[in-house]
Amino acid sequence: MSIKVRVPTPLQKLTRDLDTVECNAKTIKDLVESLDKDYPGLKGRICDENGKIRRFLNIYVNDEDIRFLEMDRTELKDGDEVSIIPAIAGGQAVTFVSAFLFLSPPHPALSPFGGEEKGEGGNSIIWTAMIRHTNYSKEGKKNEAIR
Amino acid sequence: MSFVKGLKCRECGRHYPKEVLYVCEYCFGPLEVVYDYEKIKETLTKEAVESRPRNMWRYRELLPIDGKPTDGLNSGFTPFVEAKNLAKALGVKELYIKDDSVDHPTLSFKDRVVAVALSKAKEFGFNTVACASTGNLANSVASQAAAARLKSYIFIPADLEMGKVIGTLIYKPTLIAVEGNYDEVNRLCSQVAAKYKWAFVNINIRPYYAEGSKTYGYEILEQFGWKAPRHIVVPCAGGSLITKIWKAIKEFKEVGLIDTYKTKIYAAQANGCAPIVCAIKENSDIIKPVKPNTIAKSLAIGNPADGFYAASTVRESGGWAESVTDEEIVDAIKLLAQTEGIFTETAGGVTLGAAKNLIESGRIPKDESIVVCITGNGLKTQEAVIDKIGNPIKIKPTLSSFEEKVGK
Ligand SMILES: Cc1ncc(COP(=O)(O)O)c(C=O)c1O
């Protein structure tokens, strides 16, 4: 049973600079133990002294937050993808391309400013469109975690 | 003169120097400012505080700057109103409004956190400040950055109320309206913060910024007569304010400015975004993120950064939590206006609505002192009430028209 695990930048020192590692495990709890065997010290970073997943580390199984599943009892199956992401990085398994597009304001409240934002004040309003990619396998890109 | 010892991880206790740091390298927990309370005790006496100007910097020893404060010199020391009419309406004996709907300069309690953040950002040598905001923070960063001659980049969800948008643009920041909710804005900002050398007030200098909220708590204690009230109801978005009010109470006890406290803290959120209230009611350690859907946009944070600590605060103090419907929010806004003459924004409606429910359900006893935290101004969220307050009576400029339409 092989599970792909995405490791955030700050923990890659322990995984010999790998951002993705593979392991075998039946649950998240298992997975942590298994990772610690291959990469000693990893468990201490992922779990606190009581063996609980650290509060400011979010874990996703195929993009679903384990807080919505069975926490560390969440079961895993062959081919699952697990992402470990510090909460401070915004904590969601979403990579996105943020394109700064100059669109018309989507908010009717802004109509007083007219269609174009030239305005003498020179205030800039930049409408940002976020394109979300939740599919890692297709994207093949690592989620940007905070350094 | 600094009373700050350094930073410390709230989770694992590791110590860090007082630099631009905000997350523990080891366990990813948030960092918090640590003070030298023994030294603070020597200068921060009641007499000293009372002799100082009436603004938030009168508690300067307990704020995380090294030099002189440079921003928000007129922020804080807002009215502490004994709300007799509202008390009567709710059937309680002793009720107070801590009224930050008139905080200077942008009419919300965020002026306090921004005052500290900008003073600190300058000490760190930044010339650009930024924030991710649900609206009030946007107003305050834009305003105070303009006064401080700093550049500012403000990120907001694109669907904010007009008052919040105009109240930001007027100061000429770079305003970025992101198509997404606050949690998405915040996530984007973490990435921007990692790349650009800006002081993101609520990201990379968050440990310092958040300390500003304590002054709201200090003022409650001073204005209540250097005592702690029994019950405080606090609105929660990211969960920072409620945590810092609790810290303020503990610190005042620590430095001897109050003798004791038996204060219970209550969290208020909207039904459409109540991750903290849910965790408290379910007695759970886990904050489950939600997708916000409420008219209380200033409180619409579905994945609250300090949610765990907010819930712990409530639990530790023996308080409770309540959420309210959008309709209850509007009713509470109207109730506060029509009893005390104070027009609050949706966040204030949430707080008063929750307080009302907590009193009615018996969670808050009717014969003990209660403080309701009003943290923002109603003129900024007019959309919430515009269809629910009637219309002016239109008449011709003649006495007969007046008597026909108005007179009896
Ligand atoms: C008016 C108002 N009250 C309360 C809050 C909640 O503050 P916190 O995020 O610290 O919980 C906010 C946050 O934006 C706010 O704008």
Ligand SMILES: [Zn+2]
């Ligand atoms: Zn730590």
